[in-house]
Amino acid sequence: MNSITVKYRTKTHKLLAYEAMFRRILKEYWLNDSIVSAYKREKAGYDGERNVDYKLSTYPHKNLFIFQGLRLANPPFHFQIDTLLLTKKFICILEIKNKKGTFKYDSKQQQLTQEINGETKSFKDPILQAEAQKAHLVSWMENKAKYNIPIETLVVVAFPSTIIENVREDPDVYKKIIHNESLHQHLDRLNNNFTEEQFTKADLRNLCKTLLHEDTALRTDLLQKHHLTERHLIKGIPCERCQHYPMKRLYKKWQCPNCYSTSFKAHQRVILDYFLLHGPTITNKECREILQIDSPRTAHTLLNSMHLQHDGRNKGRKYYAPYMSDFPQNSSFPHINSSIFEGPLFF
Incomplete structure (x- = not known):
C-alpha cells in the first residue's frame, strides 16, 4: 500500500491571483517586468513542489500521511510548511527548493549561493529555515495537539538538473540537503533510525483532523503590491x-x-x-x-x-x-x- 495524501496541494492564493490579474489586466499593462518576474517565481515554486509531490506519491509506505502545503498559526506568527509527513514513529518537514543551476552550501558560513548563467545569488540558509519551521511546529504541537514526537527536516531540491555542492564536505549536510530523486532512500533511512512507535492509529487520525482544521490560507493583495487600480483592469x-x-x-x-x-x-x-x-x-x-x-x-x-x-x-x-x-x-x-x-x- 502506498502512502496516503491527506491534503492535496492546490495553487496558492498568490498564484491564482496572478493568473486572475493576467486575465483582468488591460493588454497595454500586462507586459510588466515586475509582474511577470513575480509570477514566474511563484509558478516555479509550485512546479517544484509538484515534482516532489509526484515522487512522494510513489513511496510504498502504508503508514505515511502526507500534507501538501500547510499554513498554521503559532501566535503571533503564522508558519508555512511546504510538505509535512506523519508516521507512527516520527514527523518529517520537507523544505522544497526549486532553483536551478549550481547550489553551493557552506555549513560554516550557513550560507547558500546559486550560480546560474554566470550570475551568483545568495539565499537564506535552507537548513535553518527548515529548523525554524520545526521549532514553530513543536510549539504548535504543544498547544494544539499535545503530542511529543521526534521531528526531522529535509531540504529537497526539486529539479534533478540542479547541482548541489557541499562546500565543507560536512557529512551532516549530505543528510539534510538532498535531491528529489533520493527522497525515498532518505525516508527509508529515517524510518530505520526510529524504532519505537510514538503514535497509535487513533493519534494519527486525530492529528490529521487537527491539522486540516487549523490550516489557514494566506491572502495577498496583488493590486496594491503592484500599484494597480481599476483603471488598469478590463x-x-x-x-x-x-x-x-x-x-x-x-x-x-x-x-x-x-x-x-x-x-x-x-x-x-x-x-x-x-x-x-x-x-x-x-x-x-x-x-x-x-x-x-x-x-x-x-x-x-x-x-x-x-x-x-x-x-x-x-x-x-x-x-x-x-x-x-x-x-x-x-x-x-x-x-x-x-x-x-x-x-x-x-x-
Missing part, C-alpha cells in the same frame, strides 16, 4: 474567442458583439477573479459593475447560480468566496503570448 467579460469586451447579456446567455460567440457561464470566472483580486466577498452592486450589467435581478440570479455562501438581505447581502481548494486550477491567459515566461505555464 471592464466586463472578455470574449474567450476574440478577446473583445464586454460581452452582452442576451436571453440567459452571454454574446460577444464582435464575433457573436456565446457562453452560458462566462460570468463565473470573472466573479471568481474578483474574489482573488479584491477580497473574499462580493455584493450585487459590485457584481453588476464587474459584469457591466444594469439589472440587480440578473446579478442576483447569476450569483445564486454559483451556489456561493451568503448572508444579509436585499442590498446588504454579501456573497462569500469559495474555499481556495475549490477555485479552478487550470491556467488561462487568453491574450498573452506564453513564450515570454520562458517555460511551460500549464500543468
